[in-house]
Structures are given as C-alpha cells and as structure tokens.
Amino acid sequence: MGHLLSCLAFAPSTPLHYCLSIYQTIKCPSVFASNNMIRCFAKSESARESVALYSWMRQRKEMLPNNHTFTFLLQACSKASAVDEGTQVHTHVVKFGFGEDVFIRNALIHFYSACCKIECSKRVFEENAHSRDVVTWNSILAGLVRDGQVGDAETVFGEMPERDVISWSIMITGYVHNGRLQEGLDCFKEMREVGLRPNEAILVTMLSASAQMGLLEHGRLVHSIINSLKFPMTVSLGTALVDMYSKCGCIEQSKLLFNNLPKRAISSWNVMICGLASHGLGKEALALFEMFVNEGFRPVNVTFIGVLNACSRAGLVGEGRHYFKLMTENYDIEPEMEHYGCMVDLLGRAGFIKEAVELIEKMKAPPDPVLWATLLGACKIHGLVELGERIGNRLIKLDPGHDGHYVQLSSIYAKATKWEDAVRVRRLMVEQNTNKTAGWSLIEAEGRVHQFVAGDREHERSSEIYIMLETIGTRIAEAGYSPNISPVLHDIGEEEKVNVIKEHSERLAIAFGMLVTEVGDCIRIVKNLRVCEDCHEVSKMISKVFDREIVVRDGSRFHHFTEGKCSCLDYW
Template sequence: MVVAYKPQKAGTKSLLLFSLFSQHSKPVSVKQTKQAHARIIVSGLTANTQLMAHLLCSLALSSSTPFHYSLSLYHSITRPTVFASNNMIRCFSKSHSPRHSLLLYSSMLRRSCYSQPNNHTFTFLLQACSEASALCEGAQVHAQALKHGSADFVFVRNALIHFYCSCSSTECSKRVFDDNARSRDIVTWNSMLAAFVRGGQIDNARKVFDEMPQRDVISWSTVISGYVQNGRLEEGLECFKEMRDKGMRLNEATSVSVLSASAQMGLLEHGRLVHSLVESLKLPLTVSLGTALIDMYAKCGCIEQSKHLFDNMPLRDIWTWNVMICGLASHGLAKEALEHFERLTNDGLCPANVTFIGVLGACSRAGLVSEGRHYFKLMTDKYGIQPEMEHYGCMVDLLGRAGFVDEAAEMIDKMTVPPDPVLWATLLGACKMHGSIELGEKIGNKLIQLDPTHDGHYVQLASIYAKAKKWEDVVRVRRLMVAKNTNKAAGWSLIEAQGKVHKFVAGDREHERSHEIYKMLETIETRIAEAGYSPNVSSVLHDIGEEEKENAIKEHSERLAMAFGLLVTGDGDCIRIVKNLRVCEDCHEVSKIISKVFGREIIVRDGSRFHHFKEGKCSCHDYW
C-alpha cells in the first residue's frame, strides 16, 4: 500500500519511501511501483540511487514486468550499483529478450569501478540463460562465476544445475552436483532430481530421491511427475501413496500428475480420492488443476461430472476447451463436442491442432461425413493448421467407415506427410467392412511388407479373402502368418474394485478369485443364452473347431473383468472397465445383453472410445 504524502524533511521522505519496498510482506504491484515513483519525482529524490534501485527490485519481483519502463528507470540512474544492475538483469531474464542480460553484464564489467558483479549477478544471469536455452552463453557465465570465486556458493550451484537441465545437458548438471558434496541444500537435490526427470532418466531420479537427506513436497512431486511422464503410471501412484503415508501435504503439481495417471489408467476411485483431498485442503481451482480434473472424469467414464466442472470453472484456457471437446468426442457426444467448438471460437479463442483432433474425432465416431469435411477444410483454410497424422487418421476413419473408401484412399495419396502403418490399417479395416476386395488386397500386402510381424494385418487380409470366398488365399495368408512368427498385441482389461486395480488377460486364471470368476462366467453364459445370444466367432482366426473358437471368445479379458465386477459390486452398481484394444463384435453384443439381463450399466473404455451399455443398448449405436 502506498503511504499518503505529507511534506517532510528530505531524509524522512527517503526513509518513508524506502520502507515501502523493504518492509512490504508481498511484492508490490506495477501500479503501486509507479505511484511510488511519482512520489519520488515529486519529492525531488530521483538522484537517490538506493530508492531507484528498489523501484527496479519491485519490478523484478512483479509477475508482469513492463520491460521498457524497467529499462528507462535503469537508464535514469547515473551510477548504477550492483544491486540496481542485478535487478535489471532479472528484469531482462523475464522479458522476451533474456539474452540482453549478458550485454548488461558486459557493461557492468566495463564500469567495474562502481558496479562489480557479486554472487547474485551470476544467479540472475544463469536464470536468463535458462529462459533462452542459451547453452554456449551460460557456459561462459559458468566460467565467469569460477573466475570470480562464486561457483561454490550453493545458490549459484543450484542455478547452474537448473541451467544445464533447461538446456537438456543432464550430464553437466550431474557434474556440477558432484563437484562439491558439502555445498548442497534441498534445492540442490531437487534441481538434480528435476534434471534427471527432464532428461527421461527416471531410475537415476529415483536413486537421487532415495539418497536425499531430507525431502519436501517438491521432491515428491518431481519424482511422481517423472514416473507419470515416462508412462510408469503404477509406480507413480505407488509413490503418491508413500508420500501420503509420510504425511506430506498435497500441492497443485502433485495433484495434476496423479490425476493424469488416474485418467490414463481409468481409475475413477483414485481420481475421486485426489479430488476430495484437493477440496479438503482448499487448493484453488486453477486452470491446470481444473483441466486435469475434467480430463480425469472424462477418461474415467464420468462425462457428466466433466461437464459440470467445465461449466463452473472460473477461468479456462484453450487446453481446458480441448480436454472437454476430446472428452465429449470419446463418449460419442458429437453434437455437444461441435457446439463446444463453436462456443470456443465465439469466445475469441483460437483453436489449436489438438482442438481439431477432438472435433474430427467426434465426427468420425458419429459418422458425420459432411461436418468432418467442413471442419477439415476450416482447419487448413481459416486457421492455417497443417494436418498431422492424427487429423488424417480421423478423416480416413470417418470416410472409410461411412463407405467412402475411394475418397479415403485418395486423401492418403495426397497427404503432405508420409502415411504410417496405422493409417493404412484403418483403411484396410474399411475395405473389409465394405467388401473392397481389390483395394484391401493391395493395402494388406503393403502392410505385411511394412510390418511383417504384426498379426493384425494378416487377420484383416485373411478376413477380406474369406468374405470374398477366396479360401486358397485365406490358407496362404494363415500359413504366411505362422511362417513370419507374428506378434499378437497383448489384450488386457482393468477394473478398479475394493481399493485395488485388477488386471485380466484372455484366459486368465491367475487371479486369487479365479474359481469364482469362472463360475460367474458360466452363470452369465446360461442367462445370456436364455436371452437369445448366439456367439459370433468371426474375429477368431485359428485353425480350430467352432466349439474351441466359442470357448476362446468366452474368456476374453473384458468378460473376465465383467464377471469379477458382478461378483464384487452391489446390485445395480455401475461396472467400469478399461480395455487397451478395440472391443470385438461378439464381446460388444454380449455386453449389451449382460446390461439388460443383470440390470447393470457397464462402461467400457476401449482403444477407440467409450461404450456405455445400458438396458441392452450401447451409446455408440453399434457404430465403432
């Protein structure tokens, strides 16, 4: 707060204005700094170097520093002290031109008679080099710090570790860390931990974490984030459990990381636990935290909760909109996804490439061909976004499944980037669906050449031949599949129950309640047969009898998970399952019948989308 001005002696005025900066508990705003500057001018104290330097200090600490104003203040000081120069360097480091800090440092050296650098100078210079990812210049600053005897001061060493980490030079960070084991504080350890995490060396990060003499919430948050970023989700959640057991308080960064892990694994109860902790600790609903919660609920099958959170968010950015649009698309709510896109643009936000992945994905999952064509054209013509593989994938899937196979093939031929095998496989699936034998044969053989160990390409091609009654070709492809020793992608299904995550694979008998699960499978088979179910074994490509094929389908991973869910959840409770592969036609039909016969809502997140099974129907309307 700015003190009201009263005419006083010059010395008293100086002391009064100085106290504004030196005793303020929080950084003052730019507006307050300008008010103080005006008082200094009115009081005739602009020649007071100390006061002007403190004005610069308040700007350097401000979250939004008006760079040109800072520079004009600095230039108004006839003989800047090292304190003034350091704060100007700090202002430069937060500007769009952080490298200008180095020019100012050179100027300091030339005027060394009254502005010799000190330890803080190197800290701020390294901060600027970190912002600019200026490895060469930062290395020169390192040399200067050594020359001036500052490199062993702990906060300079911390800045060096952070700088090399920012420039992706983890080994240099490690050398600085190892140079002087006696000159370390918790920031040093956390900086080294962050360097390993940023470099993707999560095992080295864990080693540093385990060796730390003490840890704070930043230490825990960094290692948890490392596990999640490197796809080691279960280890990240286990580390979070350790953190809570140690009595550490949750912060925003940890919350976002754990919510991300919960979202990717589809662990609703775990995500709800984090949400309840966030609320109990009264953490503010920032854009990052709110977006992470929306994403978690969407990916755990609770799209209504996502919509509620989105509508009540005090602030949203483009990523919040992207998460909401992609979430609606994955649940088959195409109309709402497109409405959200229109709201986004009406609010003056510019869509990103991810936005259009959500929009085109929504069109693809609902078969909205004309809308998909419109938004694909809008993306390139109006917003200048060049299509990436994901955009082409959505369009090929949309056109192919809707029967426009030739148009999809033409789009691939005209792509500005080389198509990947996944794109060709998408078109191959469309050829199978619509009986495009000649094109399917061509694409199938191309895929086998591109990736001869992927069993799915052989299965699709053999199915196309079978549909055309080309039995000799079916046998040939099957034999080729065996000869090439193909790898089948391992299918699994997860279900969260009784405070644990239970994972099943096809034919799984490793679960501790396996006997009960298979008993429940028998009950399911009896009841769905009574409801008119007849097995569809077209997805089983093996030289075995029909009975064996039926048994193979009965033991698919999602059916085991459903049987377990019926065992451990209460009557009428929703059963939630996460599956890594796209659900097969037979399991999709069985899930619909189970939902009706057992009176349960079953939500399955497969490799493509969400399926909400209820009262014998699916939210995808059998279009997936």
C-alpha cells in the first residue's frame, strides 16, 4: 500500500479522498506510507492536513519521522503559507538532528521565502556553508528575486560555485519582473554565450521582455532559437510569440501565428483580441471574440477589457454599449476599473460626455483618478473648458503629485488661449514639486537600443541626425506641411514653438531610423507618451514623401503610417 501511495503522490491529478481511503485501510502504517500520504496532502488543496497527519504520527512512539517526512511537510507548509506550522516543523528538524540535511535546508529556505520571510531564508542559507548544493543556491536566489531584492540576488548569483539553467532562469525572470528589462536581455545573452540551452520559462520571459520594450529583432532572435532547438509549440510559447509580434508592431505576423497554433487557451485568444484592439482593428477584434464564444470558450474579465478597448480605439460606440451590457447581464462579470476606463474613453472621445459622467457616477466602487483623467482628456479634445476646469482641479486635489493632471488642464487652457490660467497651473505644478514626465522614444538598430528625448544631442551621431531632421523638414514643407504648434503649452513666440516641436523625441528617432535603415525598410519606434498632433501629421507626411512605412507604439496604441495615412484614421 505504501508503494501505491508513492505512485499516487507522483501522479498529476489523483483525488485526495482516494489516497486517504487507501491510507486508512493500512492497520499499522509505516513511516514510508505516512510520508507519502503527507506528500499527497501537500500537493492538494488541503495542504495543512499534512501537519495534522504529522501530529498523529508523533503520538505513535514507533513511528519516528525521517528526513523525507520534514521535506514533504515543509512543501505542504509552503503551499498553504502556514507560517506558524512551518516554524514549528523547523524546531522539530533541529530536535531530531536533521539541521544539516541539505534537502531539508533547501525546503526550509523555500518555505520561508514562500511565506515572505526572506530574512529567515537568509539565516538558514548562511547557517551552514558546507551543506549547500545548486538547489540551495537556487532557492535563496529565487527567494531574493521574489522579494524584489534583485541587487542581493545579483551578489548571490555572482558567488555561485555552479549554475544550472534554473539559476539563469531565476535571474533573468527577476530582472524582467522587476522592470530591469535590458539587464534581463543581457543576462540571456550571457547565458547563451556559456553554451547553456534555455528552458521554456526563459524563452517565455525573453519574449515578454521583447514585447514590453517593443524590440522586434530580439523577439525574432528568440523565435529563431525556439525553432532551431525544436521546442514544441506549447500554449505558453505560442501565446508569448503572438503577444510579442503584436506588441512589436507586426500584427499580421501575430495573426498568422495565432491561426497556426496547434492548441489555444483562453489566454491565447485574449492576447490576440487585445493585440487587434491596440492596432485599431476593432472590427477584427470583435469578429474574433464572436469566434471565441462560438468555439465554446467562456470570456473572462480580461477578454472584455480587450473587446471594450477595441471599441474605444475604433470609435465603435454602439458596439461598446452592447458588449458592456453583455458582460454584466450574460456573463455575470462585475465591471472593474479597466472596463469603466474603456467605456469612459469610448464615450468621451465620441462626444458623449454626459453619458460618460453618468457612468462614472453610477459605479459601485469609488472611481479612481484615472477615470477622471480619461474624461479630462475628452474635455481637451472637445474644447470643454468649464467642465475640464472642474475635473482638472478635482484631480489636482485628489492626486497633487501626478504631473499628468496639471499638463492636461494646462493644455485645455492653452488650447483656449487662456495663457494666464495655463501659466498659473504650470506654476502650481512647480510649487508642488511635480515635474512633467519626460517623453522618450526608442528605436532598435545596429544591434542595440537607441533612446532619444526631446532636443537630445547626446547621441554619437547627433550632428547627422539633425542634418537629416533639416532635410526631412525641407521636404515635407515642400509637400505642404505647416506646423501645428498647439501642443506647445508655453506662452512663447511662434518661431520658438516651431523649434521646440520639431525636436520631439519621435522625430529624432525617425531621423536616426532614416540614417541606419535601408531604403524601403520599416522604421519602428516605441514611445512612452501619447504622440502629439503635430508629430502625428509629420509622421504621415514622412511616410508619403520618403515612401517609408513607420510604426509607432505610443503610450496609448499603435500607429501604422503608410502613403500619408495612419491606421488610426486620425482617431486616437
């Protein structure tokens, strides 16, 4: 019976009640059988029951626990986040003389890390430097990364006498999940240089980093590694690839991959729907949603974020109202802030300001500042100075440290040529010690990422970039371009405004792209803020005059510029 329980403990999905019924038929269960029953509890949803079984074992004098008992017990306490019980198990580990057992020490480090007791993990790790293996090092490394202590994790990683693929996976994931994307990419490159074969987790993480940064060439490299190493196209890998190509501006490649996936999960459909939405392909996103439902899948809240975002990006007001109602009435999904955000954006951009306000006021939960900020943006679009003033002042009181509220309100005043009010808001922003978020643009070229800010002259090819900028300016002026200086909010002369706007970060990135790419190649830009009206117009004209495709991923959506037109149809 003990060996049967051992097999069941290894099986992926055996009902717990079946394992328990077998154990209860044993008249005098051995430690071996009891350990395997603990293991069955540990992998179930009743992990704490392992401790109860151990307590029963301790009442039987003939049943002394061994090293396996404590390893399985600590696994159970980790899963259940049972801090008190696990700490008591630790005292028994010491009491029975297993304090130097490397497997138990590894389980202890993992247990304390899983329960957010990283200092305790460190103490266990440091107690006995002679009782460590690669799993010990990986356990403390994973704990540090989980706790956000990436600097300490780097130190541990550097001291490791031996690293396996798990070590690299933990470090790469730690960098990416803590927003240090470039360091994650560098770590992956270093791992490849030492000749290690990446695992699936590393490849998915690298695709995620490429997607977040919009680095198409790096994403393609990872894709080529997947193919060359003949990795099976699992749901996780396939979904990550679809997401990467979408977020890097290659929506057609993303669609092709999605259509050829051997197996799709809800996450795969969600990524594709959201991808189509971000590229402004609202009708396609909605058609895909209907196909998703027809194939028997049940949408979740993320699915409807994609659907409503698709409606918002394409100005599909009627469809947006329909799907918002469908979500609540047919699928019993309680709207979250993101759903309300999509609807407020959709209604606000389309001019249904009153309906957007009513929607916010009917919310069960208090609206967060993002919703009001979305409505403030709609006031700017439609020139609603009075309402914008009320919302803007309310936002500044709610969140005085957020620069965007001051900028939006100042922009509304500037658009209405109310310069005194615009200057007053700017002055208030300075008094609050709040600085405007600096805009930047990235372009991947010549094997690395190049970042530009407005007026940037730090790049090693800066002089060439500004010469190209002048050439672009001359050519598009000949084609009829006239600067739109409304995005410049300062009360300065028109000539100064023209000089300010022509050095925006995306223009510098495009000029650099013109220098380093072949004629006819697509220029891909990633921007952290929403593209301004004038830069949008300039990008359209460059695409026509120079016969170039330009893809810009801004803080809101994708813009595909070709032949003097944009995929957003000037609705963004």
